[in-house]
Amino acid sequence: MSQTGDGRARRVDARANRRRILDVAEEVFGKGGESASTEEVARLAGVGIATVFRHFPTKAALLQAVLVRRFDRLREQAEALLGTTDPGSAFFEFFRHLVADAATKIAIAEALLDAGGDSDGEATQASNGLRRAVGALLQHAQQAGAVRDDVELPEVYALLVATSRAAAHTNLDDEVKARALAIVFDGLAPHRNARVQAHQQPELSQPHGQPPT
Amino acid sequence: MSQTGDGRARRVDARANRRRILDVAEEVFGKGGESASTEEVARLAGVGIATVFRHFPTKAALLQAVLVRRFDRLREQAEALLGTTDPGSAFFEFFRHLVADAATKIAIAEALLDAGGDSDGEATQASNGLRRAVGALLQHAQQAGAVRDDVELPEVYALLVATSRAAAHTNLDDEVKARALAIVFDGLAPHRNARVQAHQQPELSQPHGQPPT
DNA sequence: TACGATCCGAAGTGTCGACTCCGATTATGC
DNA sequence: GCATAATCGGAGTCGACACTTCGGATCGTA
Known part of the structure; x- marks a missing residue:
């Protein structure tokens, strides 16, 4: 999971962001259910929306x-x-x-x-x-x-x-x-x-x- | 409920539609939860969307x-x-x-x-x-x-x-x-x-x- | 320090669904 | 039957949100 598709190691900022997104998503979806928006996850994680979608290709995948x-x-x-x-x-x-x-x-x-x-x-x-x-x-x-x-x-x-x-x-x-x-x-x-x-x-x-x- | 705001009686088609909408909405929301769309209620009730909103000013009101x-x-x-x-x-x-x-x-x-x-x-x-x-x-x-x-x-x-x-x-x-x-x-x-x-x-x-x- | 690969975010695009407008239609009192 | 007022429905508007694009920043390496 800390490797990209072709076996290369991820950059440290990418790993940190991924972890932070997961943590925040757990919090956000936990509180508001799956109807909570991806934008809110991104905002609370302090990243752009694109970053969320780069790590998880779809909202369902994130969830x-x-x-x-x-x-x-x-x-x-x-x-x-x-x-x-x-x-x-x-x-x-x-x-x-x-x-x-x-x-x-x-x-x-x-x-x-x-x-x-x-x-x-x-x-x-x-x-x-x-x-x-x-x-x-x-x-x-x-x-x-x-x-x-x-x-x-x-x-x-x-x-x-x-x-x-x-x-x-x-x-x-x-x-x-x-x-x-x-x-x-x-x-x-x-x-x-x-x-x-x-x-x-x-x-x-x-x-x-x-x-x- | 079968009277309009100013005390006049509703037309019979209006009453029938209202009842049909309620019945269908119970079925639709019952099956799909409140995330089911108003359009589907209208379609299954055989009326236009506008008719639904005329009877119930908002989706929440219908629910x-x-x-x-x-x-x-x-x-x-x-x-x-x-x-x-x-x-x-x-x-x-x-x-x-x-x-x-x-x-x-x-x-x-x-x-x-x-x-x-x-x-x-x-x-x-x-x-x-x-x-x-x-x-x-x-x-x-x-x-x-x-x-x-x-x-x-x-x-x-x-x-x-x-x-x-x-x-x-x-x-x-x-x-x-x-x-x-x-x-x-x-x-x-x-x-x-x-x-x-x-x-x-x-x-x-x-x-x-x-x-x- | 320099450079390329990787990653980032702001500003899009497209879709879907709640809600509105307005000309056509129909019930109702005479 | 006819006038008329209530009702109808399809074609919109508008906002929200999942997802994309691309120029710029950052990391890792020499």
């Missing part, structure tokens, strides 16, 4: 590049969580993280689902990587007894996407978001009277209780 | 009119359900209905949440009416013991919106949608071992069981 980077990062985070804490915490932690993250990244949340359509190859591939990582988290959480084992990845992923999308449109209070998420988590948990594990579970018995972070 | 009609209808349905069946069924039934309905009405699902922003007065008002009706359904369901009573309207409504939005973007299998919904319903249900009522509850114990309709 795709942003998505790929984002998906890859999320996947890495999911994979990292897989080894470090107990499986139950890892799963719910990542779920919560993704929802909170999507709150400032409308475009990501929108794309999570739409990437199912095979129209944009690279982004779809990255999205699938993330999906697989979530699948691994789910499987481990189920084996540990933290998630009921009669649910499967498709519906869990659908819920993940749905809550992320909703969180992205910010009219909601944080408290309400947390409580809605707690309801979903409760639906994912094994029967309550069968729970014995020590790992933290969202607690709804105290009406206004903030779920553990 | 709002569609939303108001839709929200009002949904509210009526919710209110009707309140008296006819047992409260638990009524609540879950309406939840399921709204989600299924939103599946073909992207714009509605999008607007459900966005209407929280007070930018478009009339649509917001209609949206609030629907929200109140859902609140009544929820309250009755809780009194009947069909829904845990430590949840409140804001988070329930948020879940309703979230699932509707997700369902609107059609990449999902119906079966998966049903199972995701069942997880949410399970999170809303009272503790499973405390359930005694006869009204139907979504059943997840059989992994692939279709929730009751």
